Amino acid sequence: MFVRFGNLVDAWYVFGKMEERDVFSWNVLVGGYAKGGFFDEALCLYHRMLWAGIRPDVYTFPCVLRTCGGAPDLVRGREVHVHVIRYGFESDVDVVNALITMYVKCGDVLHARLVFDRMQRRDRISWNAMISGYFQNGVCLEGLRLFFMMRELSIDPDLMTMTSVISACELLGDGRLGREIHGYVIKTEFGVEASVHNSLIQMYSSVGYWEAAEKAFSRMDYKDLVSWTAMISGYENNGLPVEAVETYRKMELEGIMPDEIAIASVLSACACLGLLDVGIKLHELAKRTGLISYVIVANTLIDMYSKCKCIDKALEVFNRIPDKNVISWTSIILGLRINNRCFEALIFFRQMIPSLKPNSVTLISVLSACARIGALMCGKEIHAHALRTGLGFDGYLPNALLDVYVRCGRMGACMEPI
Structure with a gap:
C-alpha cells in the first residue's frame, strides 16, 4: 500500500x-x-x-x-x-x-x-518495443522495415509505435509514405487518437502538405494544446504568419492557454507582420503565466520588438534573460543593426565572444553592421574569426563579407590572405 x-x-x-x-x-x-x-x-x-x-x-x-x-x-x-x-x-x-x-x-x-x-x-509488445526503439535512436529506415514486416504478419502496432512511424516519415521528409500511413490509421482504432492526429499534423506541416494538415486538424473531435501548437508552429515555420495568428486567435476563443512553443511561434509571426499590439499582449501573457522564463519566448520577443522598431523594449527583454544563448545574442545584434544602432551591435558582439561561440547567422548580422558604418578593420577581424572556426564559406557568409569589402572600397581585400 x-x-x-x-x-x-x-x-x-x-x-x-x-x-x-x-x-x-x-x-x-x-x-x-x-x-x-x-x-x-x-x-x-x-x-x-x-x-x-x-x-x-x-x-x-x-x-x-x-x-x-x-x-x-x-x-x-x-x-x-x-x-x-x-x-x-x-x-x-x-x-x-x-x-x-x-x-x-x-x-x-x-x-x-x-x-x-x-x-x-514474439508477441505484439516485442515488435512494438523493437520498432519504437529504432525510432527513438534515430534508425528510422530499419524501424520502418520492421514495421512493414510486422504488418505482413498481421500483428497490430500500439499507440507509441504508430506515432513513432509517423514521426519517422517526418524525419525522412517522405510525405507519400506519410499519406499511406494516414490511410492505414483511418482504418484502425488509431483514427480517434489525438496523439496520432497531432503527429500527422506535424508530419504534414513539416513536408509542406498544408491541405492534408488542415484536413487532419479539422477532422479532430477534440483538439488539445498540442494540436493547436502543431498547426500554429507549422504555419509560422513555413512562412504563413497570417494563418499562424488566425489559428492562435481561434485557440484563444476555445479557452486553451498556449505553451512556450505556441507563444514563440505567434511572436515570430507578429514580427513578420509588424503586429506590435498582438506582440505586447503576448508579452504580458508570458509574464503572467511565467512562460517568459523560457529562453525561446524571450528570444522571439527580442526579434518581435526589434522588427517592430521598439529596440529599447528588445534590450529590456535581453537584459533580463539570466542564461543567454547564441540565439539571444544574435537576435539583439540583428535587432540593433536593423534599427541602425550599428556601433552598439559591434559592442554586443565583442561582449558575446568570450563566453559563447557565434554561429554563421551571428557573423552575418554583425558583418551587416560593419558594412553599414564602414568598419573595415572589424570586418576583417570577423573574416579571420570565420576562417579560424570553419564558418568562412557557411551559408550567406561569403556574400556578407563581400558586402563589407565593397562598401569599404576594398574589393581586392576579398582575395587577400587574412
Missing part, C-alpha cells in the same frame, strides 16, 4: 520490520523505488536480494531491467542480462521484452535487435 502511494520511507520501515522477506516483498520494494525514479537505490536493493539468497522470479527481471533502462545504465543492464540467462528466464517473453526495452533506452539497438532475433516467440 505504501509503495502504491509513493510513501517509500514507510514502505522501507515496514520492509525492515518483516521477519521473513519473500521474493514478492523484494519485488514490490524494488519496483517502488524504480517507479519513484530512485534507480540506484532500486538496483542496490536487487543486489541485496541476491546476497540474501532470494532467487529472482519472472516478475523481478522486468522491474530491474526497467530500472537499468530508466537510469540509463548499460553496464548494469548487461549484468542483469547475464542473470536472466543464469536463472533460466531467457525464453520468457515478458523478460525478453524488458531486455529489448532496456537496450534501446540505453542506446544499444544492435544488442536489442540480437535479443529480438533470438526470440522463439
Whole structure:
C-alpha cells in the first residue's frame, strides 16, 4: 500500500520490520523505488536480494531491467542480462521484452535487435518495443522495415509505435509514405487518437502538405494544446504568419492557454507582420503565466520588438534573460543593426565572444553592421574569426563579407590572405 502511494520511507520501515522477506516483498520494494525514479537505490536493493539468497522470479527481471533502462545504465543492464540467462528466464517473453526495452533506452539497438532475433516467440509488445526503439535512436529506415514486416504478419502496432512511424516519415521528409500511413490509421482504432492526429499534423506541416494538415486538424473531435501548437508552429515555420495568428486567435476563443512553443511561434509571426499590439499582449501573457522564463519566448520577443522598431523594449527583454544563448545574442545584434544602432551591435558582439561561440547567422548580422558604418578593420577581424572556426564559406557568409569589402572600397581585400 505504501509503495502504491509513493510513501517509500514507510514502505522501507515496514520492509525492515518483516521477519521473513519473500521474493514478492523484494519485488514490490524494488519496483517502488524504480517507479519513484530512485534507480540506484532500486538496483542496490536487487543486489541485496541476491546476497540474501532470494532467487529472482519472472516478475523481478522486468522491474530491474526497467530500472537499468530508466537510469540509463548499460553496464548494469548487461549484468542483469547475464542473470536472466543464469536463472533460466531467457525464453520468457515478458523478460525478453524488458531486455529489448532496456537496450534501446540505453542506446544499444544492435544488442536489442540480437535479443529480438533470438526470440522463439514474439508477441505484439516485442515488435512494438523493437520498432519504437529504432525510432527513438534515430534508425528510422530499419524501424520502418520492421514495421512493414510486422504488418505482413498481421500483428497490430500500439499507440507509441504508430506515432513513432509517423514521426519517422517526418524525419525522412517522405510525405507519400506519410499519406499511406494516414490511410492505414483511418482504418484502425488509431483514427480517434489525438496523439496520432497531432503527429500527422506535424508530419504534414513539416513536408509542406498544408491541405492534408488542415484536413487532419479539422477532422479532430477534440483538439488539445498540442494540436493547436502543431498547426500554429507549422504555419509560422513555413512562412504563413497570417494563418499562424488566425489559428492562435481561434485557440484563444476555445479557452486553451498556449505553451512556450505556441507563444514563440505567434511572436515570430507578429514580427513578420509588424503586429506590435498582438506582440505586447503576448508579452504580458508570458509574464503572467511565467512562460517568459523560457529562453525561446524571450528570444522571439527580442526579434518581435526589434522588427517592430521598439529596440529599447528588445534590450529590456535581453537584459533580463539570466542564461543567454547564441540565439539571444544574435537576435539583439540583428535587432540593433536593423534599427541602425550599428556601433552598439559591434559592442554586443565583442561582449558575446568570450563566453559563447557565434554561429554563421551571428557573423552575418554583425558583418551587416560593419558594412553599414564602414568598419573595415572589424570586418576583417570577423573574416579571420570565420576562417579560424570553419564558418568562412557557411551559408550567406561569403556574400556578407563581400558586402563589407565593397562598401569599404576594398574589393581586392576579398582575395587577400587574412
